[in-house]
Amino acid sequence: MKIARINDSKFQETYALVSDDGKRLVTRQEIQEQTGIPVPPSIKDFMFNGWLDEVRKSKDRLTFKHKVEEADLLVPIPNPPKIVCLAFNYYDHARDAGLTPSDEPVIFLKPRTALNKPYGEVHCPSFVTRLDYEAELAVIIGKQAKKLSEEEALDCVFGYMIFHDVSARDIQFKDKQFTRGKGIDTFAPCGPWITTKDEVPDPQNLMITTKVNSETRQNSSSSNMVLSIRRIISGLTRTMTLEPGDIISTGTPAGVAMSMKEPRYLKNGDVVEIAIERLGTIRHKILFQ
Structure with a gap:
């Protein structure tokens, strides 16, 4: 449902x-x-x-x-206990960035104040110069989980939704870590709703697309993940307790602006549309302030 x-x-x-x-x-x-x-x-x-x-x-x-x-x-789930995001979890994205993917989840936490409605405006501070998009498949945890095996991992999943990990690359590169550049208010549009896991028989085989002003920028599949959702959850629960309402955003595929030969970062007035098979579509306008 x-x-x-x-x-x-x-x-x-x-x-x-x-x-x-x-x-x-x-x-x-x-x-x-x-x-x-x-x-x-x-x-x-x-x-x-x-x-x-x-x-x-x-x-x-x-x-x-x-x-x-x-x-x-609105944001499908209010005040999640944690928003855990993965970095470089797609082979094509890691390749474009010149990186070798890790065999463990490489994560950062995004603040709850970054959450945004599925059709809400993204308000970007005027000092940001390299604003990028990242379409991601997010997992919603449905019950407390600790030290799960890969075979048990999906038992704690409630459902899935779309997550846009908006990123200020200039801040990210300056800080050499992700929190500030990805944690700005409104930098996590998500939704449009939560789809229960019974409607998604194979979360590792979903098409993911991003369009900017109707031009396709990302066109990939969750099958290109380095670490599967089972491995992500199992790996995370070895070090932290997952709780009902936690959001795990599983990384983005190739096609982001920073990996282009001539990067085409988001500008004021751009409209970003992200669709994931079986989960729907979210859409939002970029406004620099």
Whole structure:
């Protein structure tokens, strides 16, 4: 199923289920009215405490009344405990950067304040001179996990979404680490919703594309990952406890601006569109301030 976080008609935060085709939705209140299930106000409680499983049994009773395009979609999960991002986890991206991929997850943490709506504007400080895009497949953790084997790793996954790891390369290169250049407010648009793992039978075989002003810049597949999602989760849980609501963004494929012979960084007014097979599309305008 697809779970979205939205503002309702009174501009109050709530959540909704999205139809299989991604075009219509039914709100929390309507889910309760149509099924008689007293679903909780919190989207985290709904997803991680068994309520979604109860609603799934009554899915045939749901009427998806509203057009998704008319909804104000929010960041799918509020206040995740951690946002863990992988660096150089695609063979083609690592090759373009002249690097040899690691056999362990090379990670950095992105602050929650960087999260942005799937169609929200990216507000870039005017002093940034090399703004880049990175389309990524993100994993949403559904239950606490520690020291998992690769065989067990997907058991803790709740679902998947699109994640845009917007990057200020000039800051990144100056600092020689990633946090400041990738942690600016609004630098993590994501969504458009969370798709549960049962709808993604093979997360290692999803097409990933990025367009800037309708021009394709990235066109790859999650099959090109160096470390699979199983290996990422297993590797992370050897050193840290994963918690429900954690986001793991699994790296970006080739085609980013910094790897071009003549880099074409993002400019004021550019529109970035990222699509991942089975997960939908996010789109946002770049505004320098």
